[in-house]
Structures are given as structure tokens and as C-alpha cells.
Amino acid sequence: MFPYEVVSKFTETELHLYRYIMDNPEKVMYMRVRELADETHVSAASIVRFTRKLGYDGFSEFKVQLKQASKEKGKKKTADTIEVLEEFFERTLRRDYDEILDKAVDVIDDAQLVVFVGIGTSGILAEYGSRFFSNLQKRTFYIKDPFYPNAAQQFDNAVMVILSVSGETPQVIIQAQNMKQYGSKIISITNSSKNTLAGLSDINIPYYVTQEMIHETNITTQIPVLFLLEAMAKKTYNRHQI
Incomplete structure (x- = not known):
């Protein structure tokens, strides 16, 4: 979800969002864009630009992928x-x-x-x-x-x-x-x-x-x-x- 090539070009605001999402994925996946904006003190427009920079149409599609990644992470087990x-x-x-x-x-x-x-x-x-x-x-x-x-x-x-x-x-x-x-x-x-x-x-x-x-x-x-x-x-x- 977060390719290194994209993360390396994040602005300070985008890095702030990125860190918050990485620390609170289970919370963010059920938030509305306005709720995330209030929680992070970042404008809703900045959040939409952030998700589009990652290749998503908007915050809703980003949340779907965040949920999917969370499911895959939970199922992943190492080999014996x-x-x-x-x-x-x-x-x-x-x-x-x-x-x-x-x-x-x-x-x-x-x-x-x-x-x-x-x-x-x-x-x-x-x-x-x-x-x-x-x-x-x-x-x-x-x-x-x-x-x-x-x-x-x-x-x-x-x-x-x-x-x-x-x-x-x-x-x-x-x-x-x-x-x-x-x-x-x-x-x-x-x-x-x-x-x-x-x-x-x-x-x-x-x-x-x-x-x-x-x-x-x-x-x-x-x-x-x-x-x-x-x-x-x-x-x-x-x-x-x-």
C-alpha cells in the first residue's frame, strides 16, 4: 500500500498522515475523511491528495485496501x-x-x-x-x-x-x-x-x-x-x- 518510491517523496503533512495511519490502521479504516482530518489536524483536501498520490481514487477506496491489507496481515503465517x-x-x-x-x-x-x-x-x-x-x-x-x-x-x-x-x-x-x-x-x-x-x-x-x-x-x-x-x-x- 505504501511503496517506498512514493513514501520517499511525501511532504511533512503527508508523512504526518502516514505515521498516524501506520500507528492506528484498525481505527482509520472505519473513519470518515472529516474524522481523520480532525484527529490529525490535516485538511480533508490534503487527505484526498494523499490517497491519490498512493494511486487510489479517494479516501473510500484507500480504506477498502487498508481493510484488505489488515486481513491479509492477520492471516499471514511463517513457514515451519x-x-x-x-x-x-x-x-x-x-x-x-x-x-x-x-x-x-x-x-x-x-x-x-x-x-x-x-x-x-x-x-x-x-x-x-x-x-x-x-x-x-x-x-x-x-x-x-x-x-x-x-x-x-x-x-x-x-x-x-x-x-x-x-x-x-x-x-x-x-x-x-x-x-x-x-x-x-x-x-x-x-x-x-x-x-x-x-x-x-x-x-x-x-x-x-x-x-x-x-x-x-x-x-x-x-x-x-x-x-x-x-x-x-x-x-x-x-x-x-x-
């Missing part, structure tokens, strides 16, 4: 994590994950430095991956700042492990392009193999779990990513323990 993981591990056992991981380990083992990259939740996992590999005696670095400058120029003989659920985050793709430009290898871990980042990668490891969105936020489970990071780290370490 155990079921999602059981599905992932069942597929993992059936697929040639060992072969893919071995190829990734070949690249990691030859590199002097492993650079982990991610943004948001993936950034936290990038930091975790860096620490886990370091615990197993591999030189690492992590980047979770999407605007980290010219990463590839600063790392010699490095491989970049990029974490991204969608594989379409612009800043992450720029980092991958920088790395490729300077001759470094790219290993990506994404939720599918059909995305821009996977296409840029030397090795892509997809985990294929059901994507979940709550309130426009991606809450897709990242436990498979932890599994893949730890599996790669242990395989890399074990190669030198024979």
Missing part, C-alpha cells in the same frame, strides 16, 4: 522451519553437492585470502563465514558495507564468497564485477541458480528453499547458508590434515 530444512537436506543428499563443494574448495585452497561479502542478514553471515574459516586457519576478510570501495584492487590472489538470497542486489553485483575485472574468482551462495550474481560467478551454490516475505521484508531461512559455509570450511581444513 523444520519442514523447510528437512526439504533442503533431502535435496542436498540427492544432488551432487559434494562435487560442487569440492570445486569451491579447490578455488579456496589455491587462494591466499578469502573475502566474504553480504548485505543485511547476508552481511552478518559473511562475518560469521569469515570467522569460521579463520578458526580453521584460513586467512579471511569480510565486507558487509555495500559501499566498500574497489574491493578487488585491495586483495591479491583472493577469492570472493558472496552471499545473497536473490542474487540481484545491485551493490553486491558491483562488488562481483570489480572482483572479476581484476582476475579474482567468485563463489556465490544464492537461493537459486537463475539470477545475475550466479551468472557472474565461477561457482554458484544454490540452496533452493521457499522464499518468505513478511511486511515486504525477506525472512527466507539462512540455515542452509550456515551449513554450506561450515561444510566448505571443514573440507578446506581437512585437505591438509592427511
Whole structure:
């Protein structure tokens, strides 16, 4: 109902209305335009302009959509994590994950430095991956700042492990392009193999779990990513323990 592109252009009055509606949706959906005007000290005309800016014919249509959004919000439930993981591990056992991981380990083992990259939740996992590999005696670095400058120029003989659920985050793709430009290898871990980042990668490891969105936020489970990071780290370490 409230696209970021529209909200970012709201005036102070419109932001005031937006905040009031977000704080009181159950109340607003049963108000008349004059009642909302009195409650927010905003003119009725401003409220109508506000709703039209959002793409509605007027306040009445806006209220209908507000009620619908409230119903959908109430019905929305998250997926059972155990079921999602059981599905992932069942597929993992059936697929040639060992072969893919071995190829990734070949690249990691030859590199002097492993650079982990991610943004948001993936950034936290990038930091975790860096620490886990370091615990197993591999030189690492992590980047979770999407605007980290010219990463590839600063790392010699490095491989970049990029974490991204969608594989379409612009800043992450720029980092991958920088790395490729300077001759470094790219290993990506994404939720599918059909995305821009996977296409840029030397090795892509997809985990294929059901994507979940709550309130426009991606809450897709990242436990498979932890599994893949730890599996790669242990395989890399074990190669030198024979």
C-alpha cells in the first residue's frame, strides 16, 4: 500500500498522515475523511491528495485496501522451519553437492585470502563465514558495507564468497564485477541458480528453499547458508590434515 518510491517523496503533512495511519490502521479504516482530518489536524483536501498520490481514487477506496491489507496481515503465517530444512537436506543428499563443494574448495585452497561479502542478514553471515574459516586457519576478510570501495584492487590472489538470497542486489553485483575485472574468482551462495550474481560467478551454490516475505521484508531461512559455509570450511581444513 505504501511503496517506498512514493513514501520517499511525501511532504511533512503527508508523512504526518502516514505515521498516524501506520500507528492506528484498525481505527482509520472505519473513519470518515472529516474524522481523520480532525484527529490529525490535516485538511480533508490534503487527505484526498494523499490517497491519490498512493494511486487510489479517494479516501473510500484507500480504506477498502487498508481493510484488505489488515486481513491479509492477520492471516499471514511463517513457514515451519523444520519442514523447510528437512526439504533442503533431502535435496542436498540427492544432488551432487559434494562435487560442487569440492570445486569451491579447490578455488579456496589455491587462494591466499578469502573475502566474504553480504548485505543485511547476508552481511552478518559473511562475518560469521569469515570467522569460521579463520578458526580453521584460513586467512579471511569480510565486507558487509555495500559501499566498500574497489574491493578487488585491495586483495591479491583472493577469492570472493558472496552471499545473497536473490542474487540481484545491485551493490553486491558491483562488488562481483570489480572482483572479476581484476582476475579474482567468485563463489556465490544464492537461493537459486537463475539470477545475475550466479551468472557472474565461477561457482554458484544454490540452496533452493521457499522464499518468505513478511511486511515486504525477506525472512527466507539462512540455515542452509550456515551449513554450506561450515561444510566448505571443514573440507578446506581437512585437505591438509592427511
